[in-house]
Amino acid sequence: xxxxxxxxxxxxxxxxxxxxxxxxxxxxxxxxxxxxxxxxxxxxxxxxxxxxxxxxxxxxxxxxxxxxxxxxxxxxxxxxxxxxxxxxxxxxxxxxxxxxxxxxxxxxxxxxxxxxxxxxxxxxxxxxxxxxxxxxxxxxxxxxxxxxxxxxxxxxxxxxxxxxxxxxxxxxxxxxxxxxxxxxxxxxxxxxxxxxxxxxxxxxxxxxxxxxxxxxxxxxxxxxxxxxxxxxxxxxxxxxxxxxxxxxxxxxxxxxxxxxxxxxxxxxxxxxxxxxxxxxxxxxxxxxxxxxxxxxxxxxxxxxxxxxxxxxxxxxxxxxxxxxxxxxxxxxxxxxxxxxxxxxxxxxxxxxxxxxxxxxxxxxxxxxxxxxxxxxxxxxxxxxxxxxxxxxxxxxxxxxxxxxxxxxxxxxxxxxxxxxxxxxxxxxxxxxxxxxxxxxxxxxxxxxxxxxxxxxxxxxxxxxxxxxxxxxxxxxxxxxxxxxxxxxxxxxxxxxxxxxxxxxxxxxxxxxxxxxxxxxxxxxxxxxxxxxxxxxxxxxxxxxxxxxxxxxxxxxxxxxxxxxxxxxxxxxxxxxxxxxxxxxxxxxxxxxxxxxxxxx
Amino acid sequence: xxxxxxxxxxxxxxxxxxxxxxxxxxxxxxxxxxxxxxxxxxxxxxxxxxxxxxxxxxxxxxxxxxxxxxxxxxxxxxxxxxxxxxxxxxxxxxxxxxxxxxxxxxxxxxxxxxxxxxxxxxxxxxxxxxxxxxxxxxxxxxxxxxxxxxxxxxxxxxxxxxxxxxxxxxxxxxxxxxxxxxxxxxxxxxxxxxxxxxxxxxxxxxxxxxxxxxxxxxxxxxxxxxxxxxxxxxxxxxxxxxxxxxxxxxxxxxxxxxxxxxxxxxxxxxxxxxxxxxxxxxxxxxxxxxxxxxxxxxxx
Numbered sequence: 051x052x053x054x055x056x057x058x059x060x061x062x063x064x065x066x067x068x069x070x071x072x073x074x075x076x077x078x079x080x081x082x083x084x085x086x087x088x089x090x091x092x093x094x095x096x097x098x099x100x101x102x103x104x105x106x107x108x109x110x111x112x113x114x115x116x117x118x119x120x121x122x123x124x125x126x127x128x129x130x131x132x133x134x135x136x137x138x139x140x141x142x143x144x145x146x147x148x149x150x151x152x153x154x155x156x157x158x159x160x161x162x163x164x165x166x167x168x169x170x171x172x173x174x175x176x177x178x179x180x181x182x183x184x185x186x187x188x189x190x191x192x193x194x195x196x197x198x199x200x201x202x203x204x205x206x207x208x209x210x211x212x213x214x215x216x217x218x219x220x221x222x223x224x225x226x227x228x229x230x231x232x233x234x235x236x237x238x239x240x241x242x243x244x245x246x247x248x249x250x251x252x253x254x255x256x257x258x259x260x261x262x263x264x265x266x267x268x269x270x271x272x273x274x275x276x277x278x279x280x281x282x283x284x285x286x287x288x289x290x291x292x293x294x295x296x297x298x299x300x301x302x303x304x305x306x307x308x309x310x311x312x313x314x315x316x317x318x319x320x321x322x323x324x325x326x327x328x329x330x331x332x333x334x335x336x337x338x339x340x341x342x343x344x345x346x347x348x349x350x351x352x353x354x355x356x357x358x359x360x361x362x363x364x365x366x367x368x369x370x371x372x373x374x375x376x377x378x379x380x381x382x383x384x385x386x387x388x389x390x391x392x393x394x395x396x397x398x399x400x401x402x403x404x405x406x407x408x409x410x411x412x413x414x415x416x417x418x419x420x421x422x423x424x425x426x427x428x429x430x431x432x433x434x435x436x437x438x439x440x441x442x443x444x445x446x447x448x449x450x451x452x453x454x455x456x457x458x459x460x461x462x463x464x465x466x467x468x469x470x471x472x473x474x475x476x477x478x479x480x481x482x483x484x485x486x487x488x489x490x491x492x493x494x495x496x497x498x499x500x501x502x503x504x505x506x507x508x509x510x511x512x513x514x515x516x517x518x519x520x521x522x523x524x525x526x527x528x529x530x531x532x533x534x535x536x537x538x539x540x541x542x543x544x545x546x547x548x549x550x551x552x553x554x555x556x557x558x559x560x561x562x563x564x565x566x567x568x569x570x571x572x573x574x575x576x577x578x579x580x581x582x583x584x585x586x587x588x589x590x591x592x593x594x595x596x597x598x599x600x601x602x603x604x605x606x607x608x609x610x611x612x613x614x615x616x617x618x619x620x621x622x623x624x625x626x627x628x629x630x631x632x633x634x635x636x637x638x639x640x641x642x643x644x645x646x647x648x649x650x
Numbered sequence: 651x652x653x654x655x656x657x658x659x660x661x662x663x664x665x666x667x668x669x670x671x672x673x674x675x676x677x678x679x680x681x682x683x684x685x686x687x688x689x690x691x692x693x694x695x696x697x698x699x700x701x702x703x704x705x706x707x708x709x710x711x712x713x714x715x716x717x718x719x720x721x722x723x724x725x726x727x728x729x730x731x732x733x734x735x736x737x738x739x740x741x742x743x744x745x746x747x748x749x750x751x752x753x754x755x756x757x758x759x760x761x762x763x764x765x766x767x768x769x770x771x772x773x774x775x776x777x778x779x780x781x782x783x784x785x786x787x788x789x790x791x792x793x794x795x796x797x798x799x800x801x802x803x804x805x806x807x808x809x810x811x812x813x814x815x816x817x818x819x820x821x822x823x824x825x826x827x828x829x830x831x832x833x834x835x836x837x838x839x840x841x842x843x844x845x846x847x848x849x850x851x852x853x854x855x856x857x858x859x860x861x862x863x864x865x866x867x868x869x870x871x872x873x874x875x876x877x878x879x880x881x882x883x884x885x886x887x888x889x890x891x892x893x894x895x896x897x898x899x900x901x902x903x904x905x906x907x908x909x910x911x912x913x914x915x916x917x918x919x920x921x922x923x924x925x926x927x928x929x930x931x932x933x934x935x936x937x938x939x940x941x942x943x944x945x946x947x948x949x950x
Contacts (some may be wrong), residue, residue, distance in 0.1 A: 095904075
């Protein structure tokens with residue numbers, strides 16, 4: 051046992067002072083009484099003295115001695131030496147790269163878990179081990195355990211992740227732990243190179259195992275109906291000749307050897323003559339490297355879904371031609387009221403009595419304004435179309451691939467819109483294309499000029515605008531066709547699709563039935579199969595790109611808790627002693643109080 | 651501050667209707683109001699006896715002669731004057747309390763004396779000092795002399811260790827079968843005061859014990875480690891000076907000892923038809939007499 055504040059022991063000098071006071075002070079006070087006869091007589095009626103009452107004379111003195119001693123100990127802040135005891139905090143990297151297989155046949159994660167189990171063997175001597183895994187999120191899997199079995203079971207029940215490493219979150223938890231346990235030893239098991247580590251020990255699990263990865267898949271269509279699949283092939287750690295194969299719809303279509311310099315990405319590309327016949331295609335490296343999860347990458351074509359369109363116009367010829375050029379399903383013409391369910395409704399020069407709430411609706415040069423827009427006359431000042439400065443998803447969707455620089459408007463309706471409307475583009479300072487999302491989730495857009503008063507219909511941008519409207523009305527089934535573990539995948543339901551099921555690589559099925567779809571978190575790499583009615587497609591999730599390559603962390607540091615430096619050499623625990631001393635003091639006071647009550 | 655008078659007029663007035671209660675027939679001197687064991691010339695019929703030559707023929711009961719044809723004398727009780735004696739403990743312990751127990755004892759003694767002279771009796775006061783019994787005044791039989799005797803009583807002081815078993819038998823004029831002996835003390839003594847009472851009873855006198863205590867003697871407010879110094883101790887080494895730790899348990903034992911002592915005195919008195927009561931100094935003298943003395947049938 052040692053003391054953080056040895057000067058406090060000077061208070062022990064109070065003990066000889068106390069003894070001196072007890073020796074010097076008169077023990078008995080003289081008291082004159084009329085007669086001591088009854089006092090002497092009272093001896094006859096005294097109860098049998100308990101053994102403890104023999105100490106009555108000294109009880110107060112002993113209590114005072116103990117109080118002085120306790121006070122001195124408290125002031126000295128005693129600490130209990132725990133040379134054979136330590137708190138270990140283990141941070142275990144659970145990122146995808148930790149699945150790299152080592153020479154021993156174990157993955158890096160398994161090797162680290164084995165090291166922790168070996169560390170836990172010491173728990174029998176009073177050590178405690180806390181394990182935090184740093185996977186997609188930091189999580190404490192074992193808290194201050196001295197049980198080897200508990201630690202081993204917890205590690206066995208915690209598999210390595212497929213995503214990145216939340217090392218910063220783990221460090222935050224570690225910092226909190228260190229505040230509560232000054233002197234705790236922090237050990238980080240990771241395959242990431244740590245350039246600088248303060249107040250912790252880093253155990254590197256990167257033994258330079260060779261890994262090859264396929265990343266960055268892109269598909270380019272040529273003008274003859276074919277396409278080219280291109281990806282980055284990288285050999286990490288050494289030069290290598292790697293065999294890469296292309297399979298289309300599950301059949302090996304082509305294979306080739308590619309020479310790779312160490313750590314330098316090489317483009318590998320394969321051509322497929324008939325792109326429309328590709329249901330899915332995959333590039334795959336011949337197995338043999340340490341990490342298998344990044345050896346494959348797959349492509350699923352993003353086919354546009356049919357869009358039922360209603361065109362309401364007195365002179366629909368041009369608009370119909372433009373829509374048919376897009377070849378996106380059925381088109382119906384009408385010059386009267388809107389009847390039936392359509393994904394997209396275009397009204398040229400008119401406004402239906404009841405504007406459809408679902409899907410998308412475009413009102414072109416409406417003869418009356420929908421709710422929230424006030425017409426203020428007609429502006430005949432020619433001006434170019436300018437995209438709104440406002441940053442909104444609606445604007446991005448409507449103007450996707452459009453170039454407004456050459457488009458101008460000769461005459462348009464001057465109008466003011468309420469806050470519910472988003473200005474998509476303007477002519478001069480006045481809005482000419484407004485849009486908003488309806489309460490039912492549909493989209494309502496208003497074009498405030500006659501197509502005859504603009505050169506917009508004469509450009510390809512008009513076709514893009516129609517296509518964008520169709521994509522809004524019938525969004526793509528999947529937002530991403532190539533994703534990574536940790537990202538979110540949006541699944542869209544169209545009015546014609548009752549439900550969509552997504553089957554993960556491990557066979558778990560996620561069903562989307564309600565509303566307009568939903569979002570799912572990608573937790574496993576591989577091919578996800580998607581079924582939407584008769585349509586069957588999919589998407590591919592790879593491990594995060596950085597997990598394939600050796601990674602590094604510039605620094606990992608912990609701020610030592612206050613007083614840790616003094617305590618660390620003995621790995622001391624002072625808080626418990628303070629509590630014990632305080633409790634002892636309270637007990638003594640209580641005992642004294644009881645004695646005083648009994649006596650007086 | 652001048653000390654208050656021993657007896658005030660109001661208290662005396664309250665006693666006018668009271669009298670000492672004498673249970674048995676005493677002897678005494680001629681001229682009193684107390685029925686005696688002798689036949690005399692009072693108005694109270696006592697008995698008949700056959701006529702003898704030489705008897706006063708005026709005392710023959712002629713009615714009885716008519717019925718029995720024999721001469722009988724009609725006898726009446728005689729009334730005698732009693733001589734009461736009041737013994738006052740003058741030990742140092744009687745000087746304790748506020749007011750002092752001794753002063754309360756003097757008040758009681760004075761009032762008892764007044765009751766005595768009111769009943770046409772004589773009264774004497776004796777101060778018990780160490781192993782002596784000193785007469786305070788000559789016997790008093792009139793109220794005038796009683797008033798004069800109060801001055802003598804007020805001049806009495808207390809001190810030392812009274813040995814009642816020695817001093818009471820040394821009374822110069824203890825009397826025999828002629829009244830009541832009052833013994834006023836705190837009875838806080840190791841001495842054999844019971845033998846003194848036995849001696850008084852041996853004089854065939856009625857005996858009354860009055861115990862005077864200070865309130866702090868019944869419920870002492872003492873705490874902690876104390877070295878008792880007994881007022882009657884003779885020197886530092888006297889065994890009545892001793893050390894004691896006073897705590898809750900000791901106070902309980904003290905209360906039990908007080909109760910035991912009180913019961914001991916009471917049982918001793920009851921066994922001998924000795925009247926007894928205890929009073930506290932914080933009670934007025936009149937209340938002591940009207941409460942304790944009447945209840946114990948010392949006065950009526």
